[in-house]
Amino acid sequence: MLNLAEFAIRQRTFVLFFIALSVVAGIYSYFDLGKLEDPSFTVKTAVVVTLYPGASAQEVEHQVTDTVETKLQEMAELNRLRSLSRPGMSMVFVDLKESLNSEALPQQWDLLRRKVDDVKLQLPSTAQISIVQDEFSEVYGMLFSIHSEDAAPEELRRYAEELQRQIKAVKGIKKIELHGVQPRVVHIDMPDERLAQYGLSVAQVWNQLSTQNMTFEAGKFDAGTERIRITQTSEFQSLDDIRNLILKGGVSELGTGLIRLGDIADVTMGYQTPALTESRFNGQPAVTLAVSPVEGINVVSLGDTIRDIIHNYEQTLPLGVDISTVAYQPEEVQKAIDDFVGNLLESVGIVFVVLLVFMGFKSATIVGSSLLLTILFTLIYMNIAGIDLHRVSLGTFILALGMLVDNAIVITDMMIVKLNKGIERTRAAIDSVKETAVPLLGATVIAIMGASPVLFSKTDSAEFSSSVFYIVASSLLLSWLVAMTFTVLMCWLFIKPTPVGEDTKPSRYKQLVFWTVDNPIKALTGLVPLILVTAFALPYVTVNFIPQSDRPIVFLDYWLPNGAKIEQTSEDMRKVEQWLLKQPEVESISSYMGASAPRFSVTVEPEPFDPAYGQILINTKDYAGINKLVERGDKWLQNQFPDAEPRFRALKLATSDKYAVEARFSGPDEAVLHQLANQAKAIFATHPDAKYVRDDWRQESMVLQPVINQDKMRQAGINRADIAFALKRASDGMPLGQMNLNDELIPIQLRGTSQNMSSLETLPVRSLLGMHSVPLGQVVDGFELVAEESMIWRRDRVKTITAQAGVARHSTPSTVRNAVKEQIEAIHLPAGYNMEWGGEFYDEHKAVTDIFKQLPKAMLIMVIILVAMFNGFKQPIIIFATLPLAATGATFALLGFDKPFGFMALIGAVTLTGMIIKNGIVLMDQIELERANGRPLADAIKEATVNRTMAISMGALTTALGMIPLLSDLLFDQMAATIIGGLAAATVLSLFIMPALYRLAYKDKPQTTQTDAELKEA
DSSP states (O other): OOOHHHHHHHTHHHHHHHHHHHHHHHHHHHHHSOBOSSOOOOOOEEEEEEEOTTOOHHHHIIIIIHHHHHHHTTOTTEEEEEEEEETTEEEEEEEEOTTSOGGGHHHHHHHHHHHHHHHGGGSOTTSOOOEEEOOTTOOOOEEEEEEOSSSOHHHHHHHHHHHHHHHHTSTTEEEEEEESOOOEEEEEEOOHHHHHHTTOOHHHHHHHHHHTSOEEEEEEEEETTEEEEEEEEOOOOSHHHHHTOEEEEEEETTEEEEEEHHHHSEEEEEEOSSOSOEEEETTEEEEEEEEEEOTTOBHHHHHHHHHHHHHHHHTTSOTTOEEEEEEEHHHHHHHHHHHHHHHHHHHHHHHHHHHHHHHOHHHHHHHHHHHHHHHHHHHHHHHHHTOOBSHHHHHHHHHHHHHHTHHHHHHHHHHHHHHHTTOOHHHHHHHHHHHHHHHHHHHHHHHHHTTHHHHHOOSHHHHHTTHHHHHHHHHHHHHHHHIIIIIHHHHHHHOOOOOOOOOOSOOHHHHHHHHHHHOHHHHHHTHHHHHHHHHHHGGGSOBOSSOBOOSSEEEEEEEOOTTOOHHHHHHHHHHHHHHHTTSTTEEEEEEEESSOOOOOSTTOOOOOOOTTEEEEEEEESOGGGHHHHHHHHHHHHHHHOTTSEEEEEEOBSSOOOSSSEEEEEEOSOHHHHHHHHHHHHHHHHTSTTEEEEEETTOOOEEEEEEEEOHHHHHHHTOOHHHHHHHHHHHTTOEEEEEEEETTEEEEEEEEOOOOOGGGGGGOEEEOSSSSOEEEGGGTEEEEEEEEEOSOEEEETTEEEEEEEEEEOTTSOHHHHHHHHHHHHHTSOOOTTOEEEEEHHHHHHHHHHHHHHHHHHHHHHHHHHHHHHHHTSSHHHHHHHHTTTHHHHHHHHHHHHTTOOBOHHHHHHHHHHHHHHHHHHHHHHHHHHHHHHTTOOHHHHHHHHHHHHHHHHHHHHHHHHHHTGGGGGOTTTHHHHHHHHHHHHHHHHHHHHHHHHHHHHHSOSSOOOOHHHHHHHHO
16 A cells, blocks of 8 residues: 655655645635635525405414414425414414525425425315415515605605615616615595486495406407517506596486596505505605525625615616615625634634644744645545535634644654654655544544534524535545645654653653553542542533624514504504614614515514514614613603514524514413413512513404394494405405506505594495495494404324513523523413423423534444554543543633523533543554563553653644634634533543553553564454
8 A cells, every 4th residue: 555655755846736726726726715704504594474354363373384384394394384374364373494405495395385285276276276475584685775865755756766776786686676675556546426426336446346357368460471469458557547537327427327437436546555564764754675696695785786886876766865884794794704714823822823833933834834735635525526615714723723733743743752762764654644643533534423413414504504614524525635645754854863761760740641541540549539620610601502603783673452453563663763863873774564674684573574673783883882872762762652562682693583582372262372381481580680571372363243233234234344354445445456666566555434433333335236335333232352363283183382581681591491490380281281392492302412412423433443543442442532622611601701602612522422432542552552562561551641741742732722713713712611611621631541541451461462462454
């Protein structure tokens, strides 16, 4: 088998040429890679929306939601069904299994559509066709607002559409949506008095308007060699077309049966009333452009192009119309990359200084250049594999930095030792690789396996962190290859022998190692106090699953009681906007009424459409000012809007839970569920750090029900449909098709005399087919105002109400949950009812459970490698016995740095196992080698430990110190503290504990025969 060192030396011209090309390719790859702020992960959720006009929430639940859910439950890859039934609308959220990869989703969404199509004949006849929204997770990384105090809504729409057209032409744009557009509507106001005056029925007007607003096929005529198509359209294309429409069936001055619509109705252009959604920027009416780039694109370059387009377009806008930035991912991406590149360079500098101090200039330069070359090789791999530059991938570079020099340190140290013993440099290079290649490869693979649970896990949190494994694996394997070729070649070229005299007086460290080997039981006994202190300190470590983002953004969600009209929501939000704009921390605000802001982050799950809901996206001047703003805002909102449910919400990094602490109650009866939720909310409210306490069903809303008298209705010659149409015309208006105006389809609505609740008894009710009308009060026995459920949530087809609470920013969800856990779980549950925890605990439990479920796979691979390497079981057992030593250092590091334990800390702890085992292999392999060379047991252990201390401690020191810059990062700080403390403690302690365990595990006799030693070397 060709020795890599021998190849590198013999073919050094080619090797150096290839490395030079790789340096250029690596630099190119850095600039060519896709750049994102955070890694994207696939939201495996779609929504099936079905409108059922006129139905109550209970009717929607039983007649639509349950029917749809029954069919969708047949999907094999279904993980969970969540549904929301509201008056007139069903929303079924389809959550697929998290183990599905993104490539399998289109097939699943096609299957979902087929299932929905199959169920349409089982729905009520008046229910509309179900719509599948599988772009529920679409993320719009750039939000721009076109706003003006004076421009009409239609003008803002036109300006936004023109800008949308220009941006769409840019390569790399996936989708652009407009939010806050006020749709135009043609209103045909036709009082009942005029219908009676001209002897027309509602049905006549409706049918003739619909019939004469259609495009007809008129055929084709032969014209020589051609067939010419004939066009004939009677579609309305202007308001005058509608006004001049001649209706048949009545009596007027035009003659019997001919009436001009404009004579009996007012035809006007207006806007949808009430509005479905509204949008404002800094208090001015606005239209928001939401821009979604394609995946893998360099959003920084794309953002520059879009900014240029916007700048040029602004010059064409009239005075008073402005374009402002609401959210701009490219800026955040550039900031994140700049910060992490700075941290990376700082870590490289720290590593080089450590190497310089302990190894000298030449050795430090060789190892440092090997590190840089490994990073460049990894960038090339990332470019080929399509791994973007973002917070996690760059942070993983820093995580792996210390490990990337381990192999180079071992090779350099081995070369120096052999050269100093007088061995010829080519032989020294070949022997160094021969002796270390396989052990270092095994140790490298084991270090990679430490991060493999992240790969095996299929939760969203693991997918968010998946680049940790890919970069650790690729960079470590490349570091091994670089060490076996480039590093050894550099040592061959530049390292000179430096004979040193024999050290006659052992150092204190050597004396301590010797004492440990001679007194293994006493040494192991010394661990007992350390274990006890760690056990005492561990409960003081706080838990915080996923930290908040450090972007200077905070949301304000605002709910009025169910049933509130959007006009009231908008008015309240305007008062909130005025207050916010006066706060010193606020840079700008963008408000949305009736719906959430466009989804500009994958962790922000939008709220369903609700006229009682509004949201303000608040850009602050810096992240540090958010706490003061929230604290001040909570008090002001509570005083100003005591009946509302306002809530400030931070941007999370990797989870989309809406409330930090949630207790879910499931069961059949709505009244019982409300009672259980009320008990939970009362318990939540007792904790000083819990706030925004509520439940997701919220309040009941009021419904007006006419008490219809069947006999009177029959005598009057009308039916229920006549009453419904009369009420519809008097309130929202009846749809009558569309008008085609400059290729814009504008809805047409037929409205009657406007009424309010106090005058409903006098509302004329006309037969759709007849000419006569009667007052509504003549056919009803009165009106009842009753309360009904406005929202019915279900999970897996069972009614589920969720008691929710936010957490003060100085506290953590686990702190609040642990404090109320016993009381919540003590709530008496009737038979058939269940309780489970949701919120952050649900995500945390799911992710942690899955990581630990995958951990045995990684451990099994590690054990197989260790047994194969040492052809025994004692050595692997001794190495694995050192793993718990890391818990001591990790515990005190988290406490000392004041960091909580969360998901990233767990990833750090799992990755740490590979690092510790790798160090154990280096020491164990040297002990085995010393024994194979005929040394007595105790001497072999002592000599191996002393000889390998430099390589092991250097690797650990560079890894730990290299992670110092990550202590200031909100995502990686937990991981950094865990690895710094855990690796430091495990390294120091294992240099004593491993020798002691080995001394106890083996008897003092020759390890192998000469033949065995030769076989081992071979």
